[in-house]
Amino acid sequence: MSTLVLSRSDISKLAVPADYHRAVARGFRRYAERRISTPAPMELPAAGGAFHIKGATVNDQESGVAAVKINSNFPRNSERFGLPTIQGAIIVFDSISGSPLAILDSAEITLRRTAAASAVAADLLAKSSADSLLIWGCGVQGRAHAEAFMPLRRFRRACFYDIDAAKARRVARDFGPIATAIEDPVRAALESDVIVTTTTAQSVLPLPRKLAPGAFVAAVGADNPFKSEIPPALMTHSAIITDVTDQCVVMGDLRAAIAAGAVRREDTRAELAEVVVGARPGRTSEEETIIFDSTGAAFEDLAAAEMLVERAKAEGLGAWIDLQK
Template sequence: MVLIIGSSQLRSALRMADVIKAVEEGFKEFSSKRAVMPPRCRIDVEGGAGAFLFMPAYLPRAGAIAVKEVSVHSGNRQARGLPTVRGVVILSDPKDGSPLAIIEGAALTAIRTGAAGAIAAKYLSNKDAEAVAIFGAGIQGRAQLEGLAEVRGIRKAWIVDPAEAAAKSLAEYAARTLGVDAEVCSDAEGACRRAGIIVTATTSRVPVIYGKWLDGGVHINGIGSHDPQSREIDSEAVLIAAREGKVVVDSYEACLSEAGDIIIPIKEGAIARADLHAEIGEVAAGAKRGRESELEVTLFKSVGISVQDAAAAMAAYQSVLRSGAGVEVELEDKVVI
């Protein structure tokens, strides 16, 4: 039987705490070279209608093998009223090849990325950090706030987003669901200076935070940018983290090829490859150090890697199976030929 898990089943049955635990173990497997993560495969649709991306991963210790398929059709929203980006994750049993689950990909991606930000904050932010500045009030801003609330006693949030309605909606959600005193903020610099943790989860191609806004002790989660020409964090901020704290990434290889937040400062000569302190999996495993003083400025840059999808997919499968929230279907004939 294969479990079909939609976004509503994920939200009702899957706890962020369980995903944080699973993704942390996945990061450890990845950084210790036990995980298998082949290169991403891209297929462009004829006529430029769209593209499909396929991202597989295998986590031996977790007993999870999964592939995420993501489609990107830029004309969907205007022409058809459909999402631009859609995805599914297929989870299988590595022991016998049985398909275990087919999971809606957008919601799972948001949750696992929120978990990654939480793991980074767990090891890199000050333990008494209570205030957060969230840049970007979309699904990822919400997931980042949910993750942070699991690992730190977040009491105050400033939501920075040019779309005031979205910012207000996230602030109301944070107050109602997480018990966080959240308010919409138009003063980006002021939000940064008041926060112990800063999250960038925007679609901006240019910096939204600057080094001159950073005070000692702050931690930054750079989440939104994931191509070589775009960045949310300026070079001065990255340099400050490299010199006065630590720059940590989810994957050296992925960030050096996809993350403008890292690539651009290296090209400008602000930092060097050697300034990347660690992968988060190395820090979580104790192979590299996390925060060492209250005054360090730390930066975690994530572009997202498929081991997160495999780890989160297994956590989702187990949670939904226990809750009975998903729909089971029989894909195969019972007669073995």
């Protein structure tokens, strides 16, 4: 049996942010409907970093797929080897026969599905009048979030901040006259309706304990137990929506807030999937602050990979190999 191989360049040709948005929203719906099983992530420590492993399976008796992603995260790769910090692959299997259907580079998918999940959350949870955006952290994930968020609302202002000011300027230049690179993210946070934190911070950002009325925060950076971005005091004064609560209590900003005694697991309002299908409320007033704690879900990878494999087959992209030869 032949297996499709898709490189990062192949993947970049197959979809735009809106396509990932639709695919990831579908993934959240299937998760809410219990049509997807996803075990706890695994981490394998290594000398210069770590390997992170996530997987998900579609629960279907007659047909279905499974996806397993292995990402390496080696923070010093750029300076030591001229390589990206994150590298990896997603393998898509037929979940009935176990046959490998496709192998995909994971970097572009992880980048885009993470931004898409935040965009799905913002679409449902940002207040109706939201028109100002702050991107705090202007690496590739910050740029991907800007690309995913800009079509959602008619933003009158978009602020970009990074400890490397040149990065913020480069990203801001690509988003037109509403976009500005700033030097004071705390002030911008107090004046922004939508805030996205995409940093590598291992200690909380200097966010105030209260934001502008009705603010929405997508907290993206805390993707392992050693990172945190959102001050526990701000978590206390906010409604908390998670991507996967079981993950967030182990590796998200929710973990840090629980450890600080600021909130409890049961203080979370809902998982995003429950909001997507209407099982639990999302925003209940235009005044409340909502934090979306995003740790990255395997069903997001699965949904994006399924979409890309279908498109690649239709467009004749990628290479085919026989792994059993």
